[in-house]
Amino acid sequence: MATRTVITGITGRMGSTLLRLARDASDLQLVGATARPGSPAAGQDAGLVARLGAALDVAVADDLGRALDAAKADVVVDFTSAEASLAHARACAERGVALVVGSTGFTPEAHAALQAHAKVVPIVAAPNMSVGVNLVIRMAAELARVLGPSFDVEVLEAHHRMKKDAPSGTALRLAEVLADALGRTREDLTFAREGQTGARPPGEIGVQALRGGDVVGEHTVYFFGEGERIELTHRATNRDQFALGALRAARWVAGRAPGLYDMADVLGLQGKT
Structure with a gap:
């Protein structure tokens, strides 16, 4: 039926x-x-x-x-x-x-x-109904658990110029899942950096937003380690x-x-x- x-x-x-x-x-x-x-x-x-x-x-x-x-x-x-x-x-x-x-x-x-x-x-x-994005969220959490605190974590998202909220709901969801996987809290999330910020604090998770053009939606999680970097990306084209x-x-x-x-x-x- x-x-x-x-x-x-x-x-x-x-x-x-x-x-x-x-x-x-x-x-x-x-x-x-x-x-x-x-x-x-x-x-x-x-x-x-x-x-x-x-x-x-x-x-x-x-x-x-x-x-x-x-x-x-x-x-x-x-x-x-x-x-x-x-x-x-x-x-x-x-x-x-x-x-x-x-x-x-x-x-x-x-x-x-x-x-x-x-x-x-x-x-x-859900902030994002894409099957692919939700699998990326799951994989990001698993990567964070395995890599542990020795890797610095950043979330970068990009959307079209008309999007009203920033960062995107998907970026926030990614950050929350990463924080949970690493035993951190929302207080460890950083949404902007400007001026003399000093060295990156241990445990910080950065969340940054880009706006422009007709970008449907892009989300990348960066895991920065010593001598290597892992990038997990989802790009929506429609x-x-x-x-x-x-x-x-x-x-x-x-x-x-x-x-x-x-x-x-x-x-x-x-x-x-």
Whole structure:
């Protein structure tokens, strides 16, 4: 049976990509689509709004709650913004619908609110839904454990000029995983260097961000040792892999028990080394 799916934010780049790939998936059924409140796209056909070349017989709503009330959905896939995603999580919790969230920039308070909604419905939340990136995160942690404290660790990320948050959610996730693997804390993360900084403190993990052009997303973890250097890199050349990972998560989370999951759960990586 096809998973009945609602895509939010279809006027955006990720939303339209998700809509296209969900349309082409034989095991997914599009039953709803949304745009921002007050959008002129409301009431129009989602396929035409997203410029997919054909109508989908799915009308765009400007409120997720109304879209869910109109369709018996199994899961919502959301790549809008932290603020909008939190409102969407509330709407899903009120109606018992699973949710996949790829938005970044959540404050600690917003993340706590997301966790509260996950006590009611299953939610997959990850800063990066790419299968490749999540494997890189796992490999980075293993490298850190094996190399140990004798190697200096830096995370460098690059994104397009329009990205609003820095560093990226994926870079932060990488830094947190590296810190855990090395027995360090968030206090060991350094996000900027300027002026007379002195020698690099032992145990420091640097996280730096580049912005420019149309870069979809690049993340590199550097392990600097004496006489050798290891670089672990993931480069995204389009947004399809993020959307494909999110749709994989949508298939996985529909029908799960309530809880806050991540892509390691979806990919079966939890507890593996």
